[in-house]
Amino acid sequence: MNYFEVFGLPRRLGIDVAELQRQFYELSRRYHPDFHAGAPPDEQASALDASARLNAAYRTLRDPVARIEYLVRLEEGRETKEGAAVKAQAPPELLEEMFEIQEALAEAKAGGLDEGTRATLRAQRERLRERLREADAKLAGPLSAAWDAADDSGRPKLRELLKQGLATRAYLKTVIEDLGQALGEEEGTGEHVAHHRH
Amino acid sequence: MAYSEKVVDHYNNPRNVGSFSKETAHVGTGLVGAPECGDVMKLQIKVNPGTGLIEDAKFKTFGCGSAIASSSLATEWLKGKTIEDAAKIKNTDIVNELKLPPVKIHCSVLAEDAIKAALADYRTKHGARAEAAVK
Numbered sequence: 001m002n003y004f005e006v007f008g009l010p011r012r013l014g015i016d017v018a019e020l021q022r023q024f025y026e027l028s029r030r031y032h033p034d035f036h037a038g039a040p041p042d043e044q045a046s047a048l049d050a051s052a053r054l055n056a057a058y059r060t061l062r063d064p065v066a067r068i069e070y071l072v073r074l075e076e077g078r079e080t081k082e083g084a085a086v087k088a089q090a091p092p093e094l095l096e097e098m099f100e101i102q103e104a105l106a107e108a109k110a111g112g113l114d115e116g117t118r119a120t121l122r123a124q125r126e127r128l129r130e131r132l133r134e135a136d137a138k139l140a141g142p143l144s145a146a147w148d149a150a151d152d153s154g155r156p157k158l159r160e161l162l163k164q165g166l167a168t169r170a171y172l173k174t175v176i177e178d179l180g181q182a183l184g185e186e187e188g189t190g191e192h193v194a195h196h197r198h
Numbered sequence: 199m200a201y202s203e204k205v206v207d208h209y210n211n212p213r214n215v216g217s218f219s220k221e222t223a224h225v226g227t228g229l230v231g232a233p234e235c236g237d238v239m240k241l242q243i244k245v246n247p248g249t250g251l252i253e254d255a256k257f258k259t260f261g262c263g264s265a266i267a268s269s270s271l272a273t274e275w276l277k278g279k280t281i282e283d284a285a286k287i288k289n290t291d292i293v294n295e296l297k298l299p300p301v302k303i304h305c306s307v308l309a310e311d312a313i314k315a316a317l318a319d320y321r322t323k324h325g326a327r328a329e330a331a332v333k
Contacts, residue, residue: 045265089233090231090233094227095229095230095231096229097237098231098238099229099238099240099258099260102238102260103258103260106260135313163233166233167231167233170234170235171231171233171236171238173236174235174237175236178260
């Protein structure tokens with residue numbers, strides 16, 4: 001049972017989040033261990049499984065970007081973020097730009113960060129955050145709507161666009177985090193896309 | 199996660215870090231990225247037009263230790279190879295050499311992609327001319 005099916009929803013990106021939350025609470029009560037305390041062990045166990053799946057499904061579907069990542073994975077029939085048959089390619093200019101920012105950041109770090117440099121890096125980070133917000137808005141707004149409106153012939157193209165959007169936001173997010181780290185002002189950990197370097 | 203000794207070695211003493219100046223002739227450049235983690239990797243080859251061998255290679259990678267080690271190793275392997283042999287380097291060779299765990303295999307894929315991109319860039323810039331010279 002996939003996350004959409006958990007809520008009895010069609011596989012669409014447009015989701016009424018208030019309605020999703022209402023259903024989440026209702027289903028949570030239904031699967032809550034307290035209601036199955038007197039039930040046979042196998043029934044208790046399956047209620048526990050259902051409850052865990054419900055939580056995971058809700059966390060994923062309530063967030064528009066996590067929802068898109070999940071849908072793309074479902075469409076490609078894979079469980080994890082990695083192993084995509086067709087790798088999403090961010091626009092080459094973006095890659096070039098991210099590389100240049102990283103290179104400049106490495107040089108700034110090597111030179112020691114004086115107040116002037118720190119102010120420059122902060123301003124740069126603010127601009128990148130704005131672009132990340134724009135990228136997310138585009139994913140959650142027009143691209144999600146276009147996916148839902150598309151028929152089977154239009155979907156491969158849109159899936160590519162969604163993946164490009166996800167790739168773009170991943171690069172922006174990484175460089176924003178790296179800037180924050182250099183400034184000693186780490187980003188709060190986002191809930192949906194955790195891609196920390198090991 | 200524990201890194202293998204070889205990864206740690208390449209991470210602490212990366213080989214061939216840097217880049218060729220834009221004016222350097224006979225250079226092929228590959229710039230690739232991993233959308234899953236936001237890593238970016240630039241790998242360059244410098245080919246000796248007389249022998250057709252890769253005489254130097256450089257890289258700059260902004261990413262995790264495995265990505266740095268993979269590209270560092272790749273530049274070592276590239277030196278002295280022909281373009282054709284360089285194209286035969288596979289990510290699995292890098293995985294075996296560095297003993298990368300499954301979650302880090304994508305770093306070696308990135309390095310292979312970077313090699314391919316650098317070779318393709320070199321061919322685009324110089325291939326036609328080189329072939330014309332042979333004929």
